[in-house]
Amino acid sequence: MGHSATGGHNYINHEKGLWSWLSTLDHKRIGLMYLFSVLTFFLMGGFFATLLRIEHLTGGQTIMDANTYNRVFTYHGAVMVFLVIIPAIPGALGNFVLPMMLGAKDVAFPRLNLASYYIFMAGAAIALSALLFRGADSGWTFYTPYSTSTNTTVILFVLGAFVAGFASILTGLNFIITVHKLRAEGLTWSRLPLFIWAVYATSIVQVLATPVLAITLLLLIFERVAQIGIFDPALGGDAVLFQHFFWFYSHPAVYIMILPAMGVISELIPVFSRKPIFGYKAIALSSFGIALVAFVVWGHHMFVSGQSEFANFLFSIITMLVAVPTGVKVFSWIGTMYKGAIRFNAPMLYAFGFLEMFTIGGLTGVFCATLAVDVHITDTYFVVAHFHYVMVGGAIMALLGGIHYWFPKMTGRMYSEASAKIAFWLVLVGFNLTFFPQFIVGSQGMPRRYWSYLPEFTRLNQMSTVGSWVLALGLVWTAVYLWRDMRKGKPAGDNPWEAQTLEWQSPSPPPHDNFIKVPVVTDWPYEYRS
Amino acid sequence: MGFILKFLTNSAYAFNGHLPIQATEVAKSWDDLWWFLVWLSVFFFILCVGGMIYFALKYKGKPGVKPTYITGNVPIEIVWTAVPFVLLMAIFVWGWVVYVDMTRPPTDAYEIRVVGKQWLWQFQYDDGRTTVNELYVPVNKPVKLTMTSTDVLHSFFVPNFRVKSDVVPGMFTNVWFEATVPGKHQVFCTEYCGTSHSLMLAKVIALNPQDWEAWKAGKKIPDQPNADPVQDQQIAKDVKPATSVVSTR
Structure with missing residues (x-):
């Protein structure tokens, strides 16, 4: 992994030993620590998902009783949302790539960055410690008054999500300041890579929305411990109020999950089409459009919750607007491929x-x-299928694309293209086979969070279960060959994709200070002319 | 296509594809909107993903082939912003119109009180009579349910009617429907409520006028078939029907 210009010196061999990693202030190392942690949690969440699918091989009890099932779907959801998808792209890819794309040596506050990682891990440890006690069975949404009355240790999950939220806020803050203050000479706002625009928009949402979750979860803990009467009608509270508070964060959180994914896609498509991104301004602005609207659509999770008809009217019409900037992005990505050399x-x-x-x-x-339409399909498997298509099909596909894209930069080695193709097809077929049948079974009325189901739903559920095995195989295979190629892959070279963003001007793997010569930017990052 | 769907869903549904039977007028207008959205989605899916595949194959990188330098096209960008916007607003209006029909009960609706609790449904009629997990209603008469919960959140969902509402402790919520197909209609609890959430099932039993009069008078009525024949085909196989108890006044 030597590099002539640096005398073989890079961020991996800069210091040696486990402690040098655990105490590092290097954004690249912190990024990799996030990546390994997040992928470990992903494996855990995926294991829970596989158990859920096996249980659904039959309509009655297959491998677990209802109480176990209720815990497992809670763990699956909470782990995947709070410990995987929210931190994955900003924490792992963002940390590694963002300062380099800006031409900076590190983020603005490297110590705070390391603190964010440990706060995140502390949150994860607190949440998962519930598994050692009575578990948690409230679902990841913690709806009251069930969450305040169940005898499981749901409070630990709530506390864990509360703590992990601070990592999200601090990372967001760190990135915002880094983008404002540490851009290389000549890197004007209109020359920023779209990944930076997307992570920047995400950071703003993280900083503004996460405190609301923190307050909500704290109120929930007070409610459980001190029986105050905020959310539990039996104590004089309002059950629906919790849903408003919860979704006021958790809807923007959906965009915390998908916006960085869109940023990754905006980098991949021009590089591999050998063409400038189509409609740079529209894509950059649409990230902000989505981030802005994100704050005023939370009520669309509550169309049948008992909220007023007028609220439903407003939330429905505003939600429709989200599709406009989203469509702009999709059309622009496809437009980028037009007359390219893909x-x-x-x-x-x-x-x-x-x-x-x-x-x-x-x-x-x-x-x-x-x-x-939502009245019939809400809280059915249709919704489960919908958000898995967005969260897994969107965020996780972009994460996998990003990992493969930056793998040569991170490790200095190339993954095996043949192995990756096999994995891709397994993931694509497995994913669609798992989740497409759920649209149909949901439209037929099968509710979500059901341990058992009626016989007429059997065949579609079995298809979905078989799909989950294909998907799991693809993901496990990905882990296997990436682990192998990280150590044994062919040397990649500094810029194997002939990409133009700044991180590719640095050696692979980059030196501790990122660049041998401080980069100066003279053009936008999508200048592909030949 | 229809054959494949039929195979996939074990269904005998003839005219509404994979959807549950249409047992109210609202279900029919709901299905029209549903199929409009399905075909519109198919159109956009083919446009986007088909376009992607077409471009990927047609503009596959080959030695000697140079990409064209294009950074955008304002008229096209305006079109693909404006056209979806107009379509989405039209969909919103259509969704709103059906929603109003679906949720605003006629003033002459027959009111039944519903209590959801872990893990059963209790129905109380105007004469004080109560039933559990079996809701008896007349066909072709609007019925309004006024619902509450005594413990946690529940949700009352009848797929054949395309109606659903959460059932919330500390407040009253409503659904209304006018069943047009006699027989038993499946009810699900669709808000997670703990251990036996998936067993919190009930049936709406829509009765012909003479059966309804007989039932109201406390007389024995004949066993009602499932309104959706799919459920009859399945019954013999494994699952026991939802436990149901009828208590009389």
Whole structure:
């Protein structure tokens, strides 16, 4: 992994030993620590998902009783949302890539960055410690008054999410300041890579929305411990109030999950199409459009919750607006491919996968936004399928694409393209086989969070379960060959993709200070002329 | 296509594809909107993903082939912002119109009180009579349910009617429907409520006028078939029907 210009010196061999990693202030190392942690949690959340799917092989009890099932779906949801998808792209890819794309040596506050990582891990440890006690069975949404009355240790999950939220706020703050203060000479706002625009928009949402979750979760803890009477009607509280507070964060959180993914796709498509991104300004602005509207659509989770008809009217019409900037992005990505010279490397395959799944996720989002239609499909498997198409088909596909794309930069080695192709097809087929049948079974009325189901839903559930095995195989295979190629892959070279963003001007793997010579920017990052 | 769907869903549904039977007028107008959205989505899916595949194959990188330098096209960008906007607003209006029909009960609706609790449904009629997990209603008469919960959140969902509302402790919520198909209609609890959430099932039993009069008078009425024949085909297989108890005044 030597590099002539640096005398073989890079951020990996800069210091040695476990402690040098655990105490590092290097954003690249912190990024990798996030990546390994997040992928470990992803494996855990995926294990829970596989158990859920096996349970649904039959309509009655297959491998677990109802109380176990209720715990497992809670763990699956909470782990995947709070410990995987929210931190994945900003924490792992953002940390590694963002300062380098800006031409900076590090983030603005490296110590705070390391603190964020440990706060995140502390939150994860607190949440998962519930598994050692009586678990948690409230679902990741913690709806009251069930969450305040169940005899499981749901409070630990709530506390864990509360603590992890601070990591999210601090990372967001760190990134915002880094983007404002540490851009290389010549890197004006109109030359910022779209990944930076997307992470920047995400950071703003993280900083503004997460405190509301913190307050809500704290109130929930007070309610449980001190029986104050905020959310529990039996104590004089309002059960629906919790849903308003919760979704006021958790809807923007959906965009915390998807916006950085869109940023990754905006980088991948021009690089592998050898063409400038189509409609740079529109894509950059649409991230802000989505971030802004994100704050005023939370009520679309509550169309049948008992909220007023007038509120439903407003939330439905505003939610429709989300589809406009989202559509602009999708059309612009496809427009970027027009008259390009497209390369079919694994990152681009994942971008194709993203477009297929995210288009379905987005279009079914319109079903959910349409008031009358939502009444029938809300809280059914249709919604489960919809958000998996967005969260897995969108965020996780982009994460996989991004990992493959920046793998040579991170490790200095190239992954095996043949292995990656096998994995991609397994993931694509497995994912669609798992989740497409859930649209149909949901439209037939099968509710979500059901341990048992009626016989007429059997066949579609079995298809979905078989799909989950194919998907799991693809993901496990990905872990295997990436682990292998991280150590044994061919040397990658500094810029194997011939990309133009600044991180590729640095050696692979980069030196401790990122660049040998401080970069100066003279053009936008999508100048592909030949 | 229809054959495949039929195979996939074990269904005998003839005219509404994979959807549950249409047992109210609202269900029919709901289905029209649903199929409009389905076909519109198919159109946009083919446009986007088909376009992606077409471009990927047509503009596959080859030695000697140079990409064209294009950074945008304002008229096209305006079109693909404006057209979806107009479509979405139209969908919103259609969704709102059906929603109003679906949720505003006629003033002459027959009112039944509903209590959801872990893990059963209790129905109380105007004469004080109560039933559990079996809701008896007349066909072709609007019925309004006024619902509450005594413990945690529940949600009352009848797929055949396309209606649903959460059932919330400390407040009253409503659904209304006018069943047009006699027989038993499946009810699900669709807000997670703990251990037996998935067993908190009930049936709406829509009765012909003479059966309804007989039932109201406390007389024995004939066993009602499932309104959706799919459920009859399945019953023999494994799952026991939802436990149901009828208590009389």
